[in-house]
Amino acid sequence: MTTPSVLIVGGGLAGLAAAVALVPRGYRVTILESRPRLGGRASSFSDPVTGQLVDACQHVSMGCCTNFAHFCRTIGVGHFLEPQRTLWFRTPDRRTSPFRSDPWPAPFHLGRALAGAHYLTTTDKLRIGWGMLQLLRESPEADPPALEWLRNHRQNARTIERFWGVVLTSALNETVDRVGLKYARKVFVDGFLRHRDGFTVHVPTVPLGRLYGEEMRGWLNAHSVEIRENCGVKAVRSPRTNVRGQCVALRDGSEMCADAVILAVPFDRVLDLLPAEIATQPFFTRIANLAPSPITSVHLWFDRDITLLPHVVLVDCVGQWVFNRGNGYVQVVVSASYDLKKQGRENIESIIVTELARVFPHSANLLRTKVVTEHTATFSAVPGVDAYRPTQATPILNLFLAGDWTRTGWPATMEGAVRSGYLAAEAILAAHGRPETLVQPDLA
Numbered sequence: 001m002t003t004p005s006v007l008i009v010g011g012g013l014a015g016l017a018a019a020v021a022l023v024p025r026g027y028r029v030t031i032l033e034s035r036p037r038l039g040g041r042a043s044s045f046s047d048p049v050t051g052q053l054v055d056a057c058q059h060v061s062m063g064c065c066t067n068f069a070h071f072c073r074t075i076g077v078g079h080f081l082e083p084q085r086t087l088w089f090r091t092p093d094r095r096t097s098p099f100r101s102d103p104w105p106a107p108f109h110l111g112r113a114l115a116g117a118h119y120l121t122t123t124d125k126l127r128i129g130w131g132m133l134q135l136l137r138e139s140p141e142a143d144p145p146a147l148e149w150l151r152n153h154r155q156n157a158r159t160i161e162r163f164w165g166v167v168l169t170s171a172l173n174e175t176v177d178r179v180g181l182k183y184a185r186k187v188f189v190d191g192f193l194r195h196r197d198g199f200t201v202h203v204p205t206v207p208l209g210r211l212y213g214e215e216m217r218g219w220l221n222a223h224s225v226e227i228r229e230n231c232g233v234k235a236v237r238s239p240r241t242n243v244r245g246q247c248v249a250l251r252d253g254s255e256m257c258a259d260a261v262i263l264a265v266p267f268d269r270v271l272d273l274l275p276a277e278i279a280t281q282p283f284f285t286r287i288a289n290l291a292p293s294p295i296t297s298v299h300l301w302f303d304r305d306i307t308l309l310p311h312v313v314l315v316d317c318v319g320q321w322v323f324n325r326g327n328g329y330v331q332v333v334v335s336a337s338y339d340l341k342k343q344g345r346e347n348i349e350s351i352i353v354t355e356l357a358r359v360f361p362h363s364a365n366l367l368r369t370k371v372v373t374e375h376t377a378t379f380s381a382v383p384g385v386d387a388y389r390p391t392q393a394t395p396i397l398n399l400f401l402a403g404d405w406t407r408t409g410w411p412a413t414m415e416g417a418v419r420s421g422y423l424a425a426e427a428i429l430a431a432h433g434r435p436e437t438l439v440q441p442d443l444a
């Protein structure tokens with residue numbers, strides 16, 4: 001029997017996770033990646049001044065991201081993710097509240113942390129507690145506008161802005177007035193209510209470019225995965241009766257075929273790669289309804305550290321997360337940066353620099369800055385968004401999809417991307433008569 005082969009188009013986390021799942025199950029895997037590096041959106045760049053590898057945007061994971069954790073353990077990079085047992089919330093008046101769990105059973109483990117939040121009144125905290133209980137009672141599939149739901153469940157402007165909005169905007173990369181309840185509920189239930197370790201934020205101690213670069217490459221090479229970088233796919237070929245499996249046309253004019261093809265490209269690329277007779281099928285046309293949401297990260301290099309805290313979650317500020325990467329280098333992340341990105345680079349810099357000076361009184365000198373806006377950072381988790389997210393198995397024989405935007409039950413995250421890769425591998429195994437569950441269970 002010949003070894004079954006799979007072509008994976010796209011070397012982001014979804015494609016990489018599919019490869020990591022399929023290789024040990026006897027598949028010959030080739031990854032075709034148009035860029036000169038792996039990792040997709042989870043990437044780093046080389047700082048021209050220091051030569052330091054710097055993440056285009058800091059990526060973090062959470063304790064509830066069990067598939068991402070499994071993927072990292074499998075490729076041997078799990079030890080590069082540092083759990084932050086305490087989250088530091090700070091307001092412009094420079095007051096800081098630690099948010100950490102107590103050794104009490106969920107959902108009570110965060111009760112004391114919420115009670116200690118200086119930026120909420122006692123009544124606000126009771127409102128939030130009541131809202132959380134109502135969320136637990138809500139159907140996991142209900143997806144009305146989250147803002148409407150919050151208002152209907154006794155949340156006021158302050159709890160929405162200073163609590164629900166702060167968490168949701170960072171976790172879903174969308175503003176509270178645009179998101180649907182389904183994923184908003186998921187963030188709070190999986191992250192805060194279900195398990196004591198769910199909310200723990202895991203921050204990589206090395207750049208993403210190393211995690212998904214040399215470390216990833218080491219695993220793939222050791223497992224005989226063929227990696228072709230600078231290898232853009234132009235189109236998926238129309239199915240042909242004389243060819244077993246599925247073929248793709250490369251931008252260099254050549255063609256490659258395999259028993260199965262996984263398209264693991266971003267949602268705004270996938271339809272352009274499909275022949276018209278496939279792209280016009282309703283299964284695929286609905287992908288066009290997915291809309292992008294931007295993230296802006298502002299990199300600042302000072303001549304010394306401006307805070308000793310490893311990170312800070314900002315409340316009532318433009319910046320949302322400040323990551324202190326040491327030696328005076330900080331990164332400020334603004335998710336769903338629709339308004340900010342219109343301001344232009346110089347204004348963005350000045351807004352963030354002024355805000356940092358107010359929130360962290362310091363005497364450090366600013367050496368330089370860099371603003372990076374990713375316009376299509378993630379899909380927008382609007383109400384009913386799952387109707388536009390296709391499954392990994394498609395109606396086309398031997399053609400599969402992967403990507404954080406496919407139907408995973410998760411928002412657009414590294415966890416969602418890895419899940420999609422595992423689900424695509426499950427779909428291939430099932431199509432080959434070898435069904436197996438690869439998706440990892442939730443925290444127990």
Ligand SMILES: Cc1cc2nc3c(=O)[nH]c(=O)nc-3n(C[C@H](O)[C@H](O)[C@H](O)COP(=O)(O)OP(=O)(O)OC[C@H]3O[C@@H](n4cnc5c(N)ncnc54)[C@H](O)[C@@H]3O)c2cc1C
Pocket residue numbers: 009010011012013014015032033034035038039040041042056057058059060061231232233234264265266269273295296374376377378402403404405412413414415416417
């Ligand atoms: C600024 C920013 C911050 C983020 N922060 C977080 C965070 O803190 N935590 C978190 O969990 N998630 C975060 N995310 C989301 C996370 O990065 C994504 O969910 C995840 O990386 C998506 O992986 P993917 O494989 O689905 O897609 P991608 O990473 O987009 O991979 C797709 C790959 O396909 C390649 N490709 C495209 N077209 C072709 C073609 N024609 N031929 C060959 N290859 C092609 C692309 O070059 C790319 O490498 C963030 C995203 C951004 C942009």
